[in-house]
Amino acid sequence: MTVRLASFRGRAHLVVGQDDLLVDIEQVSHGLLPNDPMACFTRWDEVRSLARSVVVPGNAPKAILDTLDCPVPQPRQMFAIGVNYRKHAEEMGSTLPNNPLTFAKFQSSLNAPGGDIPIVGDTCDYESEVVAVISVGGREIAESEAWDHIAGLCAGQDISDRQLQLSGTPPQFSLGKSRRGFAPIGPWVGDVRDHPKRSDLMIGCAINGEVRQSTSTNDMIFDIPQLVSYLSTICELYPGDIIFTGTPSGVGHGRKPPVYLHPGDVIETTLEGVGTLRNRCI
Ligand code: ZN
Numbered sequence: 001m002t003v004r005l006a007s008f009r010g011r012a013h014l015v016v017g018q019d020d021l022l023v024d025i026e027q028v029s030h031g032l033l034p035n036d037p038m039a040c041f042t043r044w045d046e047v048r049s050l051a052r053s054v055v056v057p058g059n060a061p062k063a064i065l066d067t068l069d070c071p072v073p074q075p076r077q078m079f080a081i082g083v084n085y086r087k088h089a090e091e092m093g094s095t096l097p098n099n100p101l102t103f104a105k106f107q108s109s110l111n112a113p114g115g116d117i118p119i120v121g122d123t124c125d126y127e128s129e130v131v132a133v134i135s136v137g138g139r140e141i142a143e144s145e146a147w148d149h150i151a152g153l154c155a156g157q158d159i160s161d162r163q164l165q166l167s168g169t170p171p172q173f174s175l176g177k178s179r180r181g182f183a184p185i186g187p188w189v190g191d192v193r194d195h196p197k198r199s200d201l202m203i204g205c206a207i208n209g210e211v212r213q214s215t216s217t218n219d220m221i222f223d224i225p226q227l228v229s230y231l232s233t234i235c236e237l238y239p240g241d242i243i244f245t246g247t248p249s250g251v252g253h254g255r256k257p258p259v260y261l262h263p264g265d266v267i268e269t270t271l272e273g274v275g276t277l278r279n280r281c282i
Contacts, residue, residue, distance in 0.1 A: 003051040003152065003191035005040060007069035012037040014051055015188050021060040028054055038074050041239040044135035044151045065278055066114040071154060071186050072133055077241045078105045079231055080158055082173060084246025085219045091254030100222045100230050103173040105183050105244060113186030116282045120179055123162040124261045127247035128205035128213050128269045131156035132224050133189050134241040141232040146225035152189040155271035157279065158244045162253050190274035199223055202272040203248060207265055215248030
C-alpha cells in the first residue's frame with residue numbers, strides 16, 4: 001500500500017506506517033498540496049509522490065476510527081451497483097444481469113468510518129462493499145486502463161431500507177439506500193495500484209461480532225475495471241467520484257427467515273488490505 005488518505009478534523013491526512021500515524025498533507029508539503037481531501041484526488045500523483053518521501057513529525061497523532069471523518073466527503077457522483085456477486089444474485093432470486101445494474105446513493109447519506117447509523121423501520125439491512133474512488137476522470141475509459149483512473153479503495157456499507165427500496169413497481173433503489181448515515185466509507189482511501197491481489201480481496205461484514213459476509217471480490221460478475229469502463233461510456237467520471245461495487249452473499253434480507261438491523265447493533269465491515277469500519281446502529 002503506497003498511499004492511505006484519511007480525513008481528520010476535515011483536513012486531508014496521510015496515514016503512515018504500522019502505527020497508522022496521521023500526517024497533515026498541506027502542512028507536510030509546505031502548502032504545495034491542498035488540505036481539502038476532494039482536491040487531493042485531482043492531484044493524486046503528487047499525493048503519491050509525497051507519500052513516498054514523507055517524514056513523519058514527532059507529534060503526529062494516531063488514526064483512531066472514531067475520530068476520522070468521511071475520507072471522500074463531497075463526491076460529485078455516487079454510483080452503486082446491484083446484483084454484482086454470483087452468490088448474492090442467487091440469494092436474492094435474481095437472474096445474472098447483462099450490464100451492471102446501476103443506481104445512485106445520494107451524497108447526503110455519507111457517513112464517517114465510525115459514525116452512527118439511524119435505523120428507520122424494521123427492514124434496514126447491511127451490505128458490505130468495496131468502494132472505488134476515482135482519481136483521473138474522463139469518458140470512454142478502457143478496461144485495460146481503468147486502474148490508472150482509481151485513487152484507491154475503501155470499505156463501505158450500502159445500508160438499505162428494504163421496504164422503501166422494493167416498494168415501487170418497478171422498484172427504484174436510490175432513495176431506500178440514501179437515508180441519513182446510510183453510506184459509511186473508509187476508514188481511509190487505500191491506494192492498491194501496486195497491490196498484487198487487488199482483484200482478489202476479501203470483503204466481509206460482522207454484526208455484533210458474528211460474521212455474516214465473507215467473500216473474495218473475484219466472485220464479482222463485473223469487476224472494478226469493467227464497472228469504471230462501463231459507467232464512463234455513459235457518464236463522465238470526475239476526480240473523487242465513488243462507486244459502491246455491489247455486495248456479496250449473506251445480507252440479512254437473503255436469510256431464512258430474514259434478519260434486519262436494530263438499534264444497538266454494531267456493524268464491522270472489513271476490506272482486506274485497506275481496513276475496517278465500525279458503525280453502531282441507533
Ligand atoms: Zn449494494
